[in-house]
Amino acid sequence: MVAILLLLAMLASCAPASTDDPSNSQPAVFIENKGSDTIVNLALAWAERYQTVKPEVILSVTGGGSGTGIAALLNGTVDIANASRQIKPEEIADAQSKGFTPNELVIAKDAIAVIVNPSNPVRELTLQQISDIYSGVYSNWSQVGGPDWPIVRLSRETNSGTHVYFLETVLRLGQKENHTFFSSETLLLPSSEGIINEVRLNPNAIGYDGLGYVPKDLKMIAIAPQAGDAYILPSIESVNNNTYPIARDLYMYTAGQPQGEVAVYLDWILSPEAQQIVAELGFVPVK
């Protein structure tokens, strides 16, 4: 899979390189970009679009996980590390022992919306209630202020990054020692479409999906971080002002302040053109 992505990025870079514009005859610049599997599709989409902006810059994008990307950055084998979590203090210490401080840039946000069928009168839940629904403590909507309907829990398959993020942030409420599991009756559907379909057709269902993927005809639940807090509906605003609780920043790290073409590329990533791609892939733009 890594090899295929690399190949794609290379192929995309090949085609426009032969334009006869004299300004393009300068030697190609290579940027190595590696890390989070959550970000890999976004990074790849950016790399492809960037070929039309700056054909002389060749980007190679690979996945492997946030930790892998940051380790590669520390070893000096990549220019940009993609991470769906913030860099850890021990990783910063490791970098400083090698003579540089990692530079952090928030490139997009990933928010998860909890969705129900429009005929379900439940509109708001606390994080704790959602956790209890998914872990099997509650199995009827009447226990969370709804009608006397059974709860059908829908989740992505265990290999999905979204599944793991939802497990850690919602089921386990972000607590490291918390070992709550998904109820074994949770339906594990292989795709986002599967979840959206079942929520659309089944009034008993509750599901979750990336905010950008939720169609207009499904109902998103307003969520309160704690009982007593305000219930917040997911939206670009509530994600960007950090009031919506199931959202995370996505990062790109460079070794020290970005220089040269890397800096130009990172500036382009924050441009409206690149942030438009963020929205198309179901993430939340930062600008």
Place this chain on the structure above:
Amino acid sequence: MDKSLNWREYIITRLIKASGYSAILFVGLIFLFLIKEGVPALGEISLSDLLATRWYPIEDFFGILPLLTGSLIVTIGAALIAIPFGLGSAIFIAEIAPRWLREILKPLVELLGGLPSVVLGFLGILVLSPNLRILLDLPTGLTALAGSLLLGAIAIPTVVSIAEDALDAVPRDYRDGALAVGATRWQTIWRVTLPAAKSGVLTAIMLGIGRALGETMTVMMVTGNAPVMATKWNSIFQPVRTMTATIAAEMGEVANGSSHYHVLFLIGLILFLFSLAINVAASSVVFRQKKRAERILS
């Protein structure tokens, strides 16, 4: 001239022989590969952990019992649908239907067999499961029952096609003889034609069950994939997770050489042994039947 004919004959027989042996060779190689990749799981995970009831591989819970029971209940359900309907259609097409109807029905059934399973899965999600939920008042229609119904539909063309061929191959004289001694049409079918075609009919059933057991895409789409133990009679109305769907859903992202990877191959090995057992059982019945028939005839 004569010599070149021998030459050609030699090559052709050798080629046929080679393709025959290669089938055995490939099955053998696949079996060895499954053993090589799957058996290490037995060393990495204790038997009591494997025979547990929680399947949550990203946190190293590798209990395969929910997957085994899931596959079993969906396959049994599919067999209960495919065998009566498949044999019924085969008998109707071969014995009862007039010639013109038969000419239409047989190709139609075979066309049904060519339907891609993902299309049936799609129908299952959009049409079958919502209606099942409303009709049977279930929390969700994505259940073992939806999987069984669709797998039954997938297995029926296999059963019909092979069973009909077997019935068709029964000599005309058998039927004429039965009718001549005063048997009714039904008695002829049930007591003479069907027993005479027994080995082919059994093969049809076994291939149908094998098709249902190995089917992946449809079950992954409609059974909900919840790894719960399906041990009660009403488990058919609940979501289940089958072995095939587990392999399909998880193999793509698993780290090569990890325990999870080895367990997935072990599940593949179990599936392989299941279908081997079905085939061996079928052929032993067929062979025993033949010997008895020969004894009676001699």
